Amino acid sequence: MQITNTILMVRPVRFRMNEETAVNNYFQEDIDIKNQTINLRAQQEFDDFVAVLRAKGVEVIVVDDIYERDTPDSIFPNNWVSFHASGAVGLYPMFAENRRRERREDILDILEDKGFEIKTVIDYSSAEEDNLFLEGTGSIVMDREHQKAYCALSPRADEDLFIEFCEDMECTPVIFTANQPVDGHRMPIYHTNVMMCIAETFAVICLDAIDDKKERRNVLNHLKSDGKEIIAISEIQEQHFAGNMLQVIGEEEKRYLVMSSAAYNSLNPEQIEAINRHCEIIHSPLETIETCGGGSARCMMAEIFLPRAEVLS
Incomplete structure (x- = not known):
């Protein structure tokens, strides 16, 4: 299955602009207010976002961050952990030293206590x-249905490690480079998931970010051969996190595409109509989180595909 109805989210307690990630996350911006105020705003955006998801029947498991760990980016758990239908859990190497403290075994224990099988x-x-x-x-x-994994190489995405991941997860690697304009130069986009999203029957992607024509054609060929409708976004829309989306399952198996309000407001009517042919859009304002954290809605959700442990009667 490509999508799930269950996600893990980590509620921030010391959210702020992370100076250790800003060196190659060009989406981050500093704002001139106190860190305590930034964190309070981020908590409110987080809580509102969770409420929007739960109102649609998405199962959201919320875990609080730990104050003493001082992890400003803990709100983005999908970077350090992934949960797979095979029962495997992936733990990942993080570029910023203070992000390495986000890895928490107790979160795995919490999921097992809730009946998930690791x-x-x-x-x-x-x-x-x-x-x-x-x-x-x-x-x-990931395109789980077709056993493929897409990766835009960057300082946060090593090619050999990615190939090792694909071997472990038995999926085909699709490798390319995606860039964005930074002070008149083309610089690698720090994460693949800010420029593309793969849903069940469509893909939202910033093709303009893939400068190499052969690589762009290869990515397109893979997506089209797997039956995905291509919904292209511009680099300006990508800067508003229009690529940072995730399709989820809600109540009565209904499909939703989740994004921030900034991402939604950047889309044109034709793009919205194209998405609505496949599923309903839900969005929530994440301005503080996007500005200071350089990540958006998709980054905040770690999908849980783990099997449920059998309950013996």
């Missing part, structure tokens, strides 16, 4: 010792 943990985090990184489903965009 059969194996595949831990790639030792690659940090060699300064090699692969930041979960930020770096990797």
Whole structure:
């Protein structure tokens, strides 16, 4: 199955602009208010977002961040962990040292207590010792139905590590480079999931970010051969996080495409109509989180595909 009705979200307690990630996350911006105020605004945006998801019947498991760990980006758990239908859990090497403290075994215990079955943990985090990184489903965009994984190489996404992941998960790697304009230069986009989203029957993607024509054609061929309708977005829309979307399942198996309000407001009527042919759109304002964190709605949701443990009667 490509999508799930269950996601993990981590409620922030010390959210702020992370100076350690700003060096290559060009979506981040500093704002001139106190960190305490930034965190309070982020908490309100988080709570409102969770309420919007739950109102549609999406199962949201919320875990509080730990104050003492001082992890400003804990709100983006999909970068350090992934949960798979095989019962595997992936743990990932993180570029920023203060993000490595986000990895928490107690979260795995919480999921097991809720009836999820974890059969194996595949831990790639030792690659940090060699300064090699692969930041979960930020770096990797999965097409689970067709056993493919897409990855835009960057300082946060090492090619060899990605291939190792694909071997472990038995999926085909689709590798390319995606860039964005930064001070007159083309610089790698830090995470694949800010420029593309793969849903069940369509894909939202910023093709203009893939400068190499052969790589762009290869990505398109893979998506089209797997029956995805291509909904192209511009680089300006990508800057408003229009690529940072996730399709989920709500009540009565209804499909939704989740995004921020900024992403939604950047779309034109034709793009909205194209998405609505496949599923309903839901969105929530995430301005503080997007501005200071450089991530958006998709980054905040770690999908849970783990099997449920059988209950013996």
